[in-house]
Amino acid sequence: MKSPPVHGKAAPAAREPRSGTTLLEVRDLAMHFQVGSGWVRAVDGVSFELRRGETMGIVGESGSGKTSLGYAMLRLLPANGRILRGSIVFDGVDLVQLSEPELRRLRWTRFAMIFQNAMSALNPVFRVGDQIVDAVRHHTGVSRIAARERAADLFQLVGLSRTRLRGYPHEFSGGMKQRAMIALALSCKPDLVIADEPTTALDVVAQGQVLRQIKDLQRDLGLAMIFISHDISVVAEICRNVAVMYAGELVEYAPTEQLLTEPRHPYTMALLRSFPSVRGPLKTLLSVPGSPPDLVRPPSGCRFHPRCPFAQPICSEVSPPPIPTVDGGWARCHFTEEIRRRGSDAIDVLEKVG
Numbered sequence: 377m378k379s380p381p382v383h384g385k386a387a388p389a390a391r392e393p394r395s396g397t398t399l400l401e402v403r404d405l406a407m408h409f410q411v412g413s414g415w416v417r418a419v420d421g422v423s424f425e426l427r428r429g430e431t432m433g434i435v436g437e438s439g440s441g442k443t444s445l446g447y448a449m450l451r452l453l454p455a456n457g458r459i460l461r462g463s464i465v466f467d468g469v470d471l472v473q474l475s476e477p478e479l480r481r482l483r484w485t486r487f488a489m490i491f492q493n494a495m496s497a498l499n500p501v502f503r504v505g506d507q508i509v510d511a512v513r514h515h516t517g518v519s520r521i522a523a524r525e526r527a528a529d530l531f532q533l534v535g536l537s538r539t540r541l542r543g544y545p546h547e548f549s550g551g552m553k554q555r556a557m558i559a560l561a562l563s564c565k566p567d568l569v570i571a572d573e574p575t576t577a578l579d580v581v582a583q584g585q586v587l588r589q590i591k592d593l594q595r596d597l598g599l600a601m602i603f604i605s606h607d608i609s610v611v612a613e614i615c616r617n618v619a620v621m622y623a624g625e626l627v628e629y630a631p632t633e634q635l636l637t638e639p640r641h642p643y644t645m646a647l648l649r650s651f652p653s654v655r656g657p658l659k660t661l662l663s664v665p666g667s668p669p670d671l672v673r674p675p676s677g678c679r680f681h682p683r684c685p686f687a688q689p690i691c692s693e694v695s696p697p698p699i700p701t702v703d704g705g706w707a708r709c710h711f712t713e714e715i716r717r718r719g720s721d722a723i724d725v726l727e728k729v730g
Contacts, residue, residue: 399568399600400426400449405462407448414672418444420624422462428567431594431601433611433632435647436621439668442604443492445621446570449602450489451479467567484515487568488561490554492576497557498545504556505531505541508563515564530559534589551582555589562593568600575610587613608647612636620644623669623679630705640699640707640715642684678710686711 407419418441426432434442447453449464451471464471466487471479491497499507505527512523528538534555545553554574561569571590575583591614594601603614611618611632618635620628620643628641639645646664666683669675675682681691690710698706699713709715 397428398425399428399430399467401463401465402449403463403465405445405448405464406460407444407453408458408460409444409454410456410458411672416671417624417674418457418671419448420674422621422624422626424619424626424629426568426600426602428600429598430617431603431615433603433605433608433615433618434621435605435608435611435618437606437647437664437668439671440621441624441671442606442621443572444624446489446572446602446604449570450483450487452489484511484561484566485564486566487570488564488566490557490561490569490571490574492573498553500545503542503544504548505543508541508556508560511560512563526563527559530562531556533562533593534559535585549582550578551585554578554582554586558586558589558593562597566599568602569594570602570604572604573606574603575605583610590614607651608636609651620647623674624671625679625708627680627709628705628707630701630707631703634701634703634705638701638716640701640705640712641680641709642686642715643680644707645715678708686715 402425403423405419405422406417409416409418420441422445424432434445436442444457448457448459449471451459451464451474453459459472462472466482469482471482474482498504505524508527508530509520509523512518512526513520516523518526524541527541531538531540536552536555536559540548540552548556557574574590575586578586587610590601590603593599594614601614603611605611608618615632618630618632619626620635620641622643628635628639628644630640635644636648639648643664650663664683669679669682675692677690677692677694678684678687678696681687684691688710694710696708696710698708700706701712701716
């Protein structure tokens, strides 16, 4: 199998003064998929750090590479996926260098994932409780009695009755299935949980309940968490810091409040104007013009430049470096400082295009 071409350089990890030690350090990570027409650069030069007990959100539209990044971090890749370069250092150990048996010993015990579609993630022919019991026994080696007691405690922790352990997935509502998936992710007491669109298939009421549950569990258990979503308002509810992903790259990173009030990348600005708010004055909702690029043949320079109202000739020629903002944030845009100076005028430009 031929190797895919190597393109671009990684952004440096965003740093800010925080207490606690680094749990996860991703450096220049590139993960590509082989398809008939070439290599899809789903994750291309991604770098960031996550400290113990910290929450980080990853947002972007469909096809931006968010889920691919989540799976790459745990090395849960399909047969056509390949990590081309970079490192994923978890608690001092580079996961890229580990064998599959070594990885299996770490999955669920040290890091786990809440999968995107709880409706299909649970095996329909086994009781939900038995699936959690089997996971606990497989990874910890405890007795069935101890594993069942652990499963019962987890059900209570996520707001489900212990009697539901004997239920089958089809007997659970969507919100209950998602809570069961959270229990499964926590079954072996991991240090890091990656939550991939955990509320996508839920109604508004169930979504609110699950979000509160995740927020409470993260705080009470001191978990480090990466929350992946296309909905920036959901991420803002959970996360202290947010990374914005576009076309396989991280294009902006900032503390949540800063990102919401003073975005520095045009794509982030457009995302923020694409959903309504119940607070403040009425705003015109905008759609981002155009469509995401073909990641087999991504555009040269800045990958957002074909859709960007601020694009200049340099944008199609030179990939922008990460420009530091404040509080440890950064944005990959040649005109970050100009956007900051223009303030509301920059929003007016977006509204005319949208």
